[in-house]
Amino acid sequence: MAYYGGIEGGTTGSRMVILRADGKQVGKSEGPHTNYWHLGMSEAARRIVLLVKDALQNADLPVDTPLKSLGLALSGINTELNSMQMIEAVRRINPNVAERIHACNDAVGTLVTATDENAIVLIAGTGSICKLIRKDLSFVRIGGLGYLLGDEGSAFWIAHQAIMSYIKITEGLYHAQYGIQRLTEAIYKHFGIKHYHELLSHFNENIDKTFIAQLCKYLAEAARDGDPFCKQLFTDAGVHLGRHVSAAVKHADKEGLMAPEGIEVVCCGSVFKSWDLLATGFRSGLKPQHCGDCQQGRINLRLLHITAAVGAAILAAKLECGISIPRPDQVTDFLCEISLTGHDSQRDL
Known part of the structure; x- marks a missing residue:
C-alpha cells in the first residue's frame, strides 16, 4: 500500500495528513509552527520529521514507513532555492522519510485543497499573505513579507495596532476618539501585566508572535460586545485585506483571468473567525482607489474548512509521482459574493 503525506505549516501551527491513492485519510498529526525564517532551517526540518513520525503512529503504521511522496506547504517557502534547501534539510535528518518530496x-x-482553477488565496492568521495563483501554479504575490514589512490585516497586526494605540493614548501622544477601557482590560488580561512597561519583554526577548496574536481573541470579544475602539481595529484590518484582494484582482483582470461568473477567493486563517467584524472594512477596501483598479466582474469568497495539508499531499503526489488523488467534497464554506461593477449596496456604505 502506498501512502502520500502532506504538511501545512503556518506561523501559528502545523498539521499533517497521510492519504491513500483513493483520497482516504489514514493518519494525521499536529505540531508547532515550521516557519524557517523564525526557527532556522534545521529546527523547521526537525519539526517536519516529527510530524511525519506522529502521523504514521496515528495511522498505526511503523514509524520507519517511507511515504511515496511528501508535500510541504509552508509559510516562508517562496523560491526554488529555499524549497530545495528545506527538502535537503529534511533528508539530512531522515533520508528515507519519503521517496519524493515537494x-x-x-x-x-x-489553493490545491480547494480548486484546480485560477483563484486568489487570502491567508490571515498570525501573519497574512495574498496570492493570485494561476492554473499552472505560477503566482503574483501581495504582502506576506513578515511582521516588520507587512502582514497587514493579520492577527499579529491587529494585536500590534491595539497595543501601539493604547500606549500612544496613555502617554498623551494621541487623543482617543473612543474610550479604551475594554482595550486596556484585554491587553492587561492577555499578557498578565500590571503596567504597560511590562510589555517590553514580550517584544524584545524571544518575541512570540503567535502569543501576541492571540490577544485578538479578547479584542474580538470586546468588539462583539459593541466596544467602538475594538470594532474599529477589525474594520481597519478588513480594509487592508480588501486592498490585498483588490491588488490581486487587478492582476487577474489584466491577464484575462476574470471569468464571467467571477473569480474565487479562497480564505484561510484564524482571523476569518471574525468575518462578521471584518466584512464592512473588507468591502470598503475593495473600492477602486485609482483608475488602475479593476471596476468590473465579481469575487466569490469561500472559507477553507479543512487543512491545506490535504492540498500539499495531492500536489506532491501529482507532481512527483504522477498520481491524481481525488479532492474531498465540499472543502469550503460560502462567505459572500461582492460585485466590482457599479454600485455595491454594502461595499459603498
Whole structure:
C-alpha cells in the first residue's frame, strides 16, 4: 500500500495528513509552527520529521514507513532555492522519510485543497499573505513579507495596532476618539501585566508572535460586545485585506483571468473567525482607489474548512509521482459574493 503525506505549516501551527491513492485519510498529526525564517532551517526540518513520525503512529503504521511522496506547504517557502534547501534539510535528518518530496508556499497548498482553477488565496492568521495563483501554479504575490514589512490585516497586526494605540493614548501622544477601557482590560488580561512597561519583554526577548496574536481573541470579544475602539481595529484590518484582494484582482483582470461568473477567493486563517467584524472594512477596501483598479466582474469568497495539508499531499503526489488523488467534497464554506461593477449596496456604505 502506498501512502502520500502532506504538511501545512503556518506561523501559528502545523498539521499533517497521510492519504491513500483513493483520497482516504489514514493518519494525521499536529505540531508547532515550521516557519524557517523564525526557527532556522534545521529546527523547521526537525519539526517536519516529527510530524511525519506522529502521523504514521496515528495511522498505526511503523514509524520507519517511507511515504511515496511528501508535500510541504509552508509559510516562508517562496523560491526554488529555499524549497530545495528545506527538502535537503529534511533528508539530512531522515533520508528515507519519503521517496519524493515537494515543497511550496502554504498559499499554494491552500489553493490545491480547494480548486484546480485560477483563484486568489487570502491567508490571515498570525501573519497574512495574498496570492493570485494561476492554473499552472505560477503566482503574483501581495504582502506576506513578515511582521516588520507587512502582514497587514493579520492577527499579529491587529494585536500590534491595539497595543501601539493604547500606549500612544496613555502617554498623551494621541487623543482617543473612543474610550479604551475594554482595550486596556484585554491587553492587561492577555499578557498578565500590571503596567504597560511590562510589555517590553514580550517584544524584545524571544518575541512570540503567535502569543501576541492571540490577544485578538479578547479584542474580538470586546468588539462583539459593541466596544467602538475594538470594532474599529477589525474594520481597519478588513480594509487592508480588501486592498490585498483588490491588488490581486487587478492582476487577474489584466491577464484575462476574470471569468464571467467571477473569480474565487479562497480564505484561510484564524482571523476569518471574525468575518462578521471584518466584512464592512473588507468591502470598503475593495473600492477602486485609482483608475488602475479593476471596476468590473465579481469575487466569490469561500472559507477553507479543512487543512491545506490535504492540498500539499495531492500536489506532491501529482507532481512527483504522477498520481491524481481525488479532492474531498465540499472543502469550503460560502462567505459572500461582492460585485466590482457599479454600485455595491454594502461595499459603498
